[in-house]
Amino acid sequence: MAGREDGGTVDGTSVPAASAVPAAALEAIGAGAYLVDEKGCIVAVNARAEQLLGRPAGELIGHDAHDLLHRSPQGETLPRTQCAMRRAFHAGRPAQADEDYFAHADGSLLPISWMITPYGTGDAQPGTLVVFHTPESRWDAGPPPEQTARPLSELQRLALLAETTAQLTSTLDVDEALRRLVGLVVPRLADWAVVDLITERDEVWRAVVVHAEGGELVPHEDLQGPMPPVPEESPMPLSRALRGVASTLTGPRTYRGTPDSGIAVEQRRLFDATGMHSAAIAPIRSTRAVLGALTLGRGENPAPFAPDDLPLIEDMARRAGFALDNARLYQRQRKVAETMQNHLLPQMPGVPGLEMTVRYLPAPDASQVGGDWYDAFPLADASTALAIGDVVGHDLEAAAGMAQVRNMLRAYAWSQHEPPSRIVERLDEAIQHITDVTMATMIFARIEAADAGHWRLSWTNAGHPPPLLISKDGLASYLTDGHGILLGAHVDTPRPDATALLAPGSTLVLYTDGLIEGPGHSLDTGLRQLRRHAAALAHRPLTSFTDQLLRRVRPADNNDDDVALLALRVPES
Known part of the structure; x- marks a missing residue:
């Protein structure tokens, strides 16, 4: 697929990023396909569309799709008010047309059929997918089957597969991926959707049982929960799917006989409780393992599933498998990183006559570990050292660099009875020679009665x-x-020291830039906001003060950077 991952300009026009649209989402479609942004400008296009239109991606991306392509039957530019595609686009609803016209690069008129569907989930910018074909380019699968055997047209099927890929690959959360999968298949393909997952301990868990009721998706939690183990030899449909053997059409009669396993008992219970008369079961698998099984069932819909339905369901289950595998790997990485971060950040010492508390908030979209850190430890002269810092980066490498800097600082601070400025000068010189840390910021302080x-x-x-x-x-x-220059700047300039007295009842807050920087506002705005809320919370106990300050200044839904915070208070006499 030709597209832009980081945005850019075409003919001076800004082009939004298309990173939310995986290349596979468009290239997997057997017809021409392109994606437009909320303004109707093309941001991504597949190779088939380039071929049909006779235009390379560079002549398509960044241009208004309607103005560039859409024509009347006479070859004239189609007025926007007469464009059914554009009306559906602005309404944010799916639509299709069997007869329309695009402009070919050679000036000829290209007869097409098209379908559009909106998508854009999570943090992705809203977009619309356009899938089209010409009479000559219609599917290689031969003439379309009868509508009674295949309710979705071939165009609708390909659009559904593209939408499945786009939605499932744009999240790294297992529960969210399952929710999106169910929303794609119910009620479009079935009245019921059931997902059985194989956990990392090889246990089976019925994670989803959802029914379409009155236009809403209603979960049936009473049918969810742990399942018996997968039998090794059972020929029953769900058992075979959970072993990755095959997809199968089935129904309640399959499970009326003597059950050969506990899973067969649960399947009989499922059919009895749901009233499904027909079901299709497909394995959910990645390239590494079988992850579970997807069951689609029909109860209210009188049409049973047919063998021709299985390829579509298998394809959707396979795409779900890749998405779930990626989500599991990501969540495992986050767990490892979070455990590492918890071990890297120290426990705070008790300092008689002072209250102290710390907080660390990882960036939700990073690997749950980064270069932000805090520290406090006793010194040989009975004072207490305080530190807050930020090593450049938001990954395991930054965390490793943070640990090096923190440990070196502790060693210098304990062994060298010098002002804070001199300790940091020694640290700066050392990290340039014996660590991989390129740049870091920090405050190093001593506090004493x-x-x-x-x-x-x-x-x-x-x-x-x-x-x-x-x-x-x-x-x-x-x-x-x-205030002096950051670490790693390679500037041989003496660092300054400063001193202040903290009165009884006062509160000191050390923090990293993730608390005051954020999308949509300047650094000065962040500093003003922090000072205003801190002043308003000054009467709160220190723990409440800290929690409320984070909640107000850095809400969870606006946190795209790590935040480390160290707060201390001098008790009133």
Whole structure:
């Protein structure tokens, strides 16, 4: 497929990214296909469309599809008000036409049939898929079968497969993938959809039983849950599918005899409870393993499944298998990364006379591990070291670099009785020579008790967002002194130190840039927002203060970066 993964311009016009549309989603279609964005501009096109239109992708992508292609039977530009495709496009609904015309690159008129369907799920930009063919390019499968044997036309089937690929490959969450799969097949193909999954411990779990009722998809949780093990030799349809042997058409009569396994008992219960008179069962498998089985059943629909229905259901189940396998691998990676991150981030020490709490929020779309970190540890002179930092990157390599920086900082801070600036200078020089860390920001500070219930904070800032100090009365200000260049800049400039007194009842917040940076607003806006909410929450207990601050400033649905936060409070006397 020809398309753009990162956006760009065509003839000076901005072209949105098409990364939400996997190449396989268009190339798997046996007809011409292209994708348009919410403005109607082409953002991706398959090779078959290039061939039929006589135009390379570069002459299609970025242009308004209607203006470039759609013509009247006389070869004139079709007015937009007379275009059924455009009306359906703006209404966001599927549509099709058996007779229409596109402009070929050589100036001739190209008779076509077309179908469009909207899609765009999760974070993907909304789009519309257009599938078309010419009378000469109609499917190699021969003449279409009778409508009674195949309710969906060939064009509808290919569009459904393309939509299946697009929707299932745009999520890495197993539950969401199953929800989308069910939405694609019910009620379009069946009244009932059942998904049995094989877990990583080789146990079978009936994960989905859904019925179409009054235009809604209703889950039947009473029919879901654990299933008996897969029998090795059973010829029964579900058992064969769960072994990856074959797809099968079946019905309640198949399970009326003496059951040969516990799964056969559960299948009889399923048919009795649902009233399905016909079902098609296909394995869900990836290239590595059998992941489960998809069962589509008909109860209210009087037409039984026919053998010609199996290839479509098998194809959808196969695409579901690839998507579920990818989602499982991703979730396994996230779990490993999350465990690693939890072990890398330290436990906070208890400091008499101070309250302290920490939080770490991983970016939801990353690998659940990154370069953001916090630290606090006692020093030999009875003071306490505080640190917050961010190593460039959002992956395991960044986490490994973070661990190196943190451990080296601890060693220097403990062994060298020097101001924070000198400790960070030593650290900067060392990481350039003995680590793979390219750049990092950090604040390194010491805090120790002073007179009259105050605490003295001394720090140096290596290119990091400034600490925020909030008084007990809600006066909030950033500590902008002591600011120097980030680590890894290779600039031989002395680093500054700064000092401040923390009064009883005051709260100090150290944080990483993920708390104040975000889509849709500037860094200054993020800083103002943090200061405003911190001031409003100053009266809260420290744990509540921290949780509410994160919830208000960095809501979960707007978190595209890691966030590390360390907050401490000087108790009132």
